[in-house]
Every structure is written in C-alpha cells, then in structure tokens.
Amino acid sequence: MSMQTGLSFEQAPPFAQPLRFFLTAPLFLLAAAVLIMLAPTALASRWTLPALALTHALTLGFLAMAMLGALLQMLPVVAGAALPASRGVAASTHFLLAAGTVALMAGFLGADARALAAAMLLLGCGFAVFLAATAIGLRRAVASATVTGMRLAAISLGLTLLLGMALASMRAGGWTPAKDEIFVAAHVGFGLLGWILLLVIGVAYQVVPMFQITPPYPPRLMRWLAGAILALLLLHAIAPLLPAATEITLLAESGLAAGVLVFALATLRLQSRRRRKLPDVTLDFWRVGMASLIAGTAVWLLARLWPAWAGSDAYPLLLGVLFVAGFAVSVVCGMLYKIVPFLAWFHLQAQLQARAGSIPTMKDMIAERAKRWQFRLHLGACMLLIAAPFWPKLLAVPAGIGLALSAVLLELNLLSAVRRFSRHGGRFS
Template identity: 70%
Template structure:
C-alpha cells in the first residue's frame, strides 16, 4: 500500500500515542455492556443511575476515547499541525479520561459525592488540556474541509463540556442553572450532534475516499455542511425563545442536513473502485441506516408529543444514535486506522520492501472482523427492544460484551503482528 497523497505523514506521532486510546476504548464498551446485562430493570428510564453510568461509559469511555486518539493522529497528518507538547497532552488526557470516566460512573452508581466530584474534576482536566492543545493546533492548521469539520466539532465539544459542568454543579447542589430542562437537552444535543456527528462528518471527508476507495465528497457539500449543521444546532438550542414556526423550520433543516450527509456517503460508497467485501463498509452502512432511523424517531417525536414524553423515546433514540450510528462508525474506523498505523510505522521504521512485512489487510484476520461485526449487529438489534422489554437487556448486554471483547482481541492482534515484525513503539 502506498501513502495517500496530500498528507503529512512525516509529522505523524509515534504509534503508542493514539494506540493507548484505541486499546482502552473497548474496555469501557465491555463495562457498559455488563451494566446493561446486570441491570435490565433499570433500563426502563433514562434517569436511573445505571443508564446514566452506561451512557457516559459509551460516550466518554468509548467514543471520546477513540476520537481523542484519532485527532492526535489526524491533526499532524491531515492539518499539518501537531498538538503542542503532544506527549504530555496524550498522557494527561488519557489518564484523566480513564480515571475520570470510571469515577463518574462510580458516582452515578453509588451516589457518593466524592466519586462523582473527582470524576468531574478529572474529566475537566482531560478536556481542558486537550481543548487548549487542539485549539492551538487548529489555529495554525492548513485550511480544508476536514479541518473545518474538526473545528466545528471541537466547538461542539467545548459547549458540551461547559454545559456538563453546569449540570454537575446542579447535581452537587452548588448552583441551579436557569432553564434546567433546556440545559440538559442542549448538553445532549451538542454532545451527540455537535461533537460526535460533526467529527464523523469532518473525518469522513478524509477517511471514506482514502480507505474505502470512493470518489471525494462533492466540494460544495463538504465546504458548507459542517458549518450549517453547527449553526442550526445553535438555533435548535435556542428553540425555547424562538417562535414555534421558526423552531420547527430549524428542526426540519437540521434533519435535512443530517440526511443529506447520509445520502452523500451512501452514494459515494456505491461508487467505490473495488467491489470486494469490506467489513468496514458494512459498519458504515449500519451506522448510516441507524442515523436515518434516529432522524425518523426524532421527527415522530416532534409531531407526537405523547411519544416524546414517553420513557421509551429517549432510550430508543439514544440506542439508535450512540449504539447504532456512532459506535458502529467508530468500530469500523478502528479496523482501518489501527492496521494502517501498524503497517505505516513498520514500513517507516524498517524501510521495508514489499512482501517483507504484513500488508494492512493482514494485520487483522478478516474472518475475526466479520465475526465481530455480526455480534455487534445482533447486539444492536437486541438493544432496540430493551426500551419496550427491559429483560431483553440480559441477552443484549451479553452479546455486546462478547463483541467488545472480540474487538479488543482483534486490535491486539494488529499490535502483536507489529511487534513480531520488529516494530518499535518509541
């Protein structure tokens, strides 16, 4: 495999920096799965301690863990702008994210203020360090559609963290923010759409054509979509003070923008140059189908207040967006990013000739990736029934845990091959 043109691979960080994030993430997915399996009755409402703990295990421990690791790799390579003090930032961000997420989950589950407070402080340290470093990197980055998408995603993350701090102060009894319900909804919206979705959009501009051998995204779409979605999200957060008609128009445009990204991605994937089976493509298609379903469920809730007020609605929406869309796309990207980095660093360190080191496809056995995808798909299907039949959570959690274990083993297999062929992490 040759290095894609237009990327600054000479500035790529050492393999160990992003890898520590990638190998930690499946462990939090396992923890979330265990919570689902052990507490099926608690899954009847979004506000139970178990649901709050597993939601943050997924969004912080799995999704944010992978995304921070990916950005530490992508900003030097794609934007030509490494994070300042990268080694220190990586160590602080990783350790504080691991400990902070674990402490926050413990605080939710036990109700102990010390655990909850330490979790909030550690997570505050993690994101403060990372956001300052990312903002510095992005300020001097070479402009481009991927960089612009990342910039809006980082803004979304910043707003998510600020709103999260306000809600943490509320939970601790130190401060009562105005419009609590609106603050909670904005925290969720900016976290899932402003951070997760916009980062996927920005990264997709680079990784879909590069790894899936598709044509590039249409230039007009890639130039304005991320900014338009972020602006609409700001208006959506301000919906309580907007006229009802204006709020409905904003919601309709936001849904249309998301569906436009889905349609463009699926269209490009249908035009890829190689039609060989690719498990990563299956993960993306599952993610896009789940994103369509998420938008559909959200639209129904706007038109049917009784459904919007039910306990099942937020759980179903969260399952579709976090599990079906975000976790699927991130899982698929891990199967491209980790083997590529293992191959790239082997080739760079050993100056290897063709055939002397494993190819990118050889780093993880295809049958193991395919098997893990099937487990993930079964888990997603089972999880869709949990809001209506919580006892299904026992089976769903068990299958999800097995899927996460296989994902972890698969990623470790790429690391083992890297080491076996003389790769050096430092």
C-alpha cells in the same frame, strides 16, 4: 511519505500515542455491557442513574477515547499541524479521561457527590489540556473541509464540557436553575450532534474516499454542512429563551434532521460507487451507521407527527440507541479496523524500510474472519438494544451479553494487530 495528496505522514506521532486510546476504548464498551446486564433499568428510562452511567460509559469511555486518539493521529497528518508537547498531552489526557469516566460512572451509580466532584475535576482538566493543544494545532492548520469539521467539533466539545460541568454541579447540590432542562438539552445536542457527528463528518471527508476507494464528497456539501449543523445547534440551544420558542425549536430540529439525512444518504451513495467491489467489513460497519442515522431521523419524524409517542420513555431511549450504538459505535469500530492496521503497517514500513512482502500488509494485520465475527456480534447487539426500550426486562440482559462479546472480540482483534507489529520488530515510541 504520502499515501494521498495533502497528507503528511512524516509528521505522524509515535504509534504509542494514539494506540493507548484505541486499546482502552473497548474496555469501556465492555464496562457498558456489564452495566446493562447488572442493571437492566438502564434501558427502561433515560433518567435512571444506571442510564446516566451507561450513556457516559459509551460517549466518554468508548467514543471520546477513540475519537481523541484519532484526532491525535489525524491533526498532524491531515492538517499538517502537530500538537504541542504531544507526548505529554496524550499521556495526561488518556489518564484523566479514563479516571474521570470511571469516577463519573461511580458518581451516578452511587449518587455520590464526592465522586461527581472528582469526575468534574479529572474530566475538566483532561479535556482542557487536549482542547488547548488542539486549538494551538488547528490555528496553524492547512485549511480543508476536514479541518473545518475538526474545528467545529472541538468548539462543540468545549460547549459540551462546560454544560456537563454545570449539570454535574447541579446534581452535586451546587446550584439549581429554574430551567435545568435547557442545560440538559443543550448538553445532549452539542455532545451528540456537535462533537460526535461533526467529527465523524469531518473525518469521513478524508477516510471514506481514502480507505473505501470512493469518489470524494460533493464540494458544496463539504463547504456548508458542518457549519450549518453547528449554527442550527446554537439556535436550538437558545430557542427556549426566545419568543415563539416552540416554532424555532421545531425549525432547528427539522434543519438538523435534514442535515443528518443528507450526510447519511451522500455517504451511502459514494459507497455504492466505490471502485473496489471486494467485501469489506469496514464498509458494513459504516452502512449500519448510516442506516441508523436514517432510522433515527424517521423516529424523530414519527414523534413530531404523534405527540403521545414523543412523551413515552421508549422514544428518547430508542433515539439514543440508534445514534450512539447504531451510528457512532458502528462507525468508530469501522474506523478502528482501518486506522490501527494502517498505523501498524505504516510504522513498520517507516522504521524498517522494509521491502514488499517482508512485513504484513494492512489486510494481514487483523484476520478478516475475526473482524466479520465481531461485526455480526455488534449487529446482533444493536438489534437487541433497539428493541430493549420496549421490553427492558426481557431483552436488556441478552443485549448486554451481545455487546460484551462484541467488545471483547474488538479488543482481541486490535491486540492481534499490535502483536504482529511487535513480532516484526516494530517500535511503539
């Protein structure tokens, strides 16, 4: 069964494998929201222990959880390459990632070296299992721009993991290099712009035209963008060790800013040309994400023109909020609202061989009004989070409340699709 040329839905894994990731992700978004409410200093400086716990609750607990689930689903369907032992890989990765993220948050919040060591072991094993299986799957994958994006994102994830392990070892007292800021900058760069952005770019090449009924991305853009971003990230990581480090760093950052801007503008242009002009909340999530990328680029440019702003506590926090909450969380919410209803419909159709009208359509799996309310809550939370670095004592708690309500409604909405799937006789494995 195929919905679009080049897709192999007959190789799709059982619904339970990606679903466990998708249903766990909003719980970590809720945990991040509660942390903001209980520790407003998380939005006062990027170096506070609550800020470090918050960052990893969002990037590991929510984003990585949802993105690994999406990869489990997309690798066999888009790349035609099933993961080896996918049932065991999914179960072990899910447990190790969830437990490791909880241990890491506890280690940061309690300044506990034992919890950090446990987190290193759990996350290291979880990502190692997933990356090994992904490497085997991608080695035999059918070449495409999406597969290239996945490969480069997986490389970035591996680098992020190694750098994160080194940083956790430093914090646990294992060793202290002369220039630990180099490790921090590389870990952040490969994690955000390498792993998250490159995977979103690769997935966007497939899901934006497919689900949003737009023309395809320009072939030239699909050929060079992901590779150029990874090359610039590598240059940025080694720049401090080279002569003319300041100039090389600025060159790499300028190239990365241009790449981010090109992707955001190209996506918005395609969405403006979509063939179906009906209201779509998923489209709104993506537009918020692309607007946040553009705003983040403007914030970075302002910091280059105004050095005093670059040295403030608010600057890195604002940049992080725009990228993580404004861009990544928005896009992942939008993707979940397409992927989960589609999988519920697809597996019902495949299992029951149902006639049209006898099972819910994709659109019926989650009520449009409920999705729209969650979007409004998410947008309100983002606006508060963007302002919170300037007035953390005043706005952190309202931002946390808004994010918590958004996370709860996201979970309930995804569960409503699961209930409809189950009510119509769907089997999860």
